Amino acid sequence: MAETGTKTPRERYRTQVRAEIKERAWEQIATAGATALSLNAIAKRMGMSGPALYRYFASRDELITELIRDAYRSLADTFRAASGSGADAAALARALRGWALDDPQRYFLVYGTPVPGYHAPDDVTAIASGIMATLLDACAALPADGAATPFAAHLEGHRQWADGHPAPSPALHRALTFWTRLHGVLSLELAGHFAGMGFDPALLFAAELEALLGDLGAGSADGG
Template sequence: MTEAQGRSPRDRYRAQVRAEIKQHAWEQIATQGVPALSLNAIAKQLGMSGPALYRYFANRDELITALIRDAYRSFADAVRAAHEAGADLAGLAHAIRDWARADPQRYFLIYGTPVPGYHAPEDITAIADEVMVVLLEASEAPMAGKPATPFDAEFANRRTRADGSPVPGAVLRHAMSFWTRLHGVLSLELAGHFTGMEFDPDRLLDAELHELGTS
């Protein structure tokens, strides 16, 4: 959201208005979900009349794509910050969980129901890859010296590190298990599928990650 570093005053104004549009869009999404997002309503909230908003975003899809990009960026920043603070996988899980709980609809904008036919632009998938790199790095330590299991074969030689060396199958599998377990607990919790069951979702997540650590 900090893109107000334009050179000319006009650029700064433009960036400012774009940021305000997105701000109001986030509020609508958080309270009513993406389908209810109305460009018209946002324009009125900003005190300008309908079509003015199209000077800043070509159409509804472009605004939503920008929001998705910001969501990914915020997500990747949260993951990276935890990683650089020395967090292990458990620490990363907590950071991601807190980030998701702060704004569930933002999490679902990334990991929720996909729109058939929609393909994220290149720069967004690049941000997603940043997260994967961190996950893989954080998965190196717990897998160090562990013997490869038969399941790891499928994951061997699927990906290379920054220096070109192959990521061991056990490491990639561990990272994917971490990711899918975290997402499994988190998304069902945020979607309310645990309501009525009395247990604390955090304890389920603890159990899932604990078992992952010992594998």
């Protein structure tokens, strides 16, 4: 049951039905959020009765976990594609924003409010490591400015998350700030906290990116 490619017509059918279930699930999530995902509603939309779906996913949580897995994979693919033509941090940032705006609920599935008891399976954290590796590549390729920060020194002693990546610790620090700052703008934007404030979130995102790239030698990150 393992080393055959896509073989038996039953498995073919099975993967197809699983794919359609996930498709409908994404539709539901996009319009009503992950908490409102209903297996019964998906089944009815597919012309089946509720319990039929349990042949394909053991539980609602397993379906959501699978969707989270796909979301991580999608982000990793997007990152890989964006960094294909050379490790470019700016391209990575733009790709991240595009990916986030393309399906905000997918972004929240990865970076949103976690369920307190939930632990991501190992393969998901492995994908996350790959995403981080791509980001580290781009950050290590940036021109390094002079002095290391105190936090970079701390990272020198806590770099196991880099998973053997040879980036110097200032690049590690830069990668983390890249992550947290872009996520800070994106998550607030997608959550609607900028709605009605009037300014253009894209410009704030661009300003943060500029600060991340530009304050290497130049000046202030947040202006003034």
